Amino acid sequence: MAIAFTFPGQGSQSIGMGKDLADAFPQAAQVFAEVDDALGEKLSDIMWNGPEETLTLTANAQPALMAVSIAALRVLQAEGLDLKSKVAYVAGHSLGEYSALCAAGTFSLADTARLLRIRGNAMQAAVPVGMGxxxxxxxxxxxxxxxxxxxxxxxxxxxxxxxxxxxxxxxxxxxxxxxxxxxxxxxxxxxxxxxxxxSAPFHSTLMAPAADAMRAALENVEKRDPVVPLIANVRAAPVSDAGEIAALLVEQVTGQVRWRETVEWFAANGVTTLYEIGSGKVLTGLARRIDKSVNGIAVNSPADIEAALQTLIG
Missing domain, CATH: 3.30.70.250 (Malonyl-CoA ACP transacylase, ACP-binding)
Structure with missing residues (x-):
């Protein structure tokens, strides 16, 4: 009867995402302010007011989606959720892996925002537009x-x-x-x-220049072992060593996101519920399709948080 937290990837962004959390909870508003400060710009204004084509830019969508995920998580934690005692594993889809690692304490929030800005810019620059x-x-x-x-x-x-x-x-x-x-x-x-x-051929060998950029960025950031294991995208198996995780994040840029195998691993190892923390419901829908024994629950609104707390904390 174990629980895992999953974190969505690119494509789950939408104008207005996270605004209801920021309005309802000071802990969420603080997350968006921290991300704005880390990036030196008002990303939250783009998230809440658009334009959509600016939010959709890879360099904006990646830190924005992470910010919504961590905002929801911080509210759960403020209401008494202890990740280490209640959650067995974390996982994220592509950029969501960074959200998962921020949640589990491997990276600080500010460093995660900056890493994702570097990642987004590097992925966009790796291949000329129209070639991939x-x-x-x-x-x-x-x-x-x-x-x-x-x-x-x-x-x-x-x-x-x-x-x-x-x-x-x-x-x-x-x-x-x-x-x-x-x-x-x-x-x-x-x-x-x-x-x-x-805008680019993500998770292909053409992303090799972006992998090099992430290797350099990850070498220069403080890393801690996660408080709960990460089920890594490229391995579909648990990892708990911060150095190994950094190497797998570099590999992920050009490698395959093995999400089907990740959910199958959860099902085979006693995880019965996946809480999708952040914008949208993509991973919740995928979980149902992959293995019906795993229950997916999306948590991205104040009402979702209230319902999740009743189950997680009682």
Missing amino acids: AMAAIIGLEQPGVEAICLEASALGACQIANDNGGGQLVISGEKSAVEKAAALATDKGAKRAILLPV
Whole structure:
């Protein structure tokens, strides 16, 4: 009957996110103020007032999503939640891994915001606009998509970026190769193959310059072992050593987010409830599709927090 906290990734952002938390709870308002100070700009103003295209920029969306997650967490903690005694594991989807590590004490809030700003800028700068692409493949399982990527890689880099479970995989790489893979997927029985409106080919080998940038950034930041183990994206297994975690975060930039395997690991190791802390409900929906024995609960509003506290603390 163990509990894990999960933290959402890019795509869960929306204008106004976190504003109800900031209005209702001083602890949440303090998080947004700390993130603004760390970045030297009013990111909270972009989050709450837009414009949407500015919030969607990778360098803004990543720290913004983290801020909402930590704001919700800080409120839970202010109301009596002790992460170490109540939560067995943390995990996050892509950038959400940084939110999870901030929650578990590996990075300070200010350092997490700055790391994600560096990460967002580096990922955007790694590949010239228009050279890379990503596509969602719906209705094929991992072995079939791996075969398609291998065939399409004759045209350039092409690999699985995210295995989200439930027959939903995201591929990433050079534009011509990804387009070829999407066409092959349809031929081989995929229900849909959709090119995604993203600004760069995330989690592909083309992100190598961004991985180098993150290696340097992570070497120069204070790190502590997390108070509860992290289920790492690229390993789908628990890690508790801060140095090892930093190496895996570098690997994650060009590696696969193994979310299906992460949820399966939870199910196989006694985790019955995943609380998704932060904006949206994407991970909650994925959990249901991957393993129905795992109950997903989204926590991102004052009402959600109140309901979660009744279960977590009583």
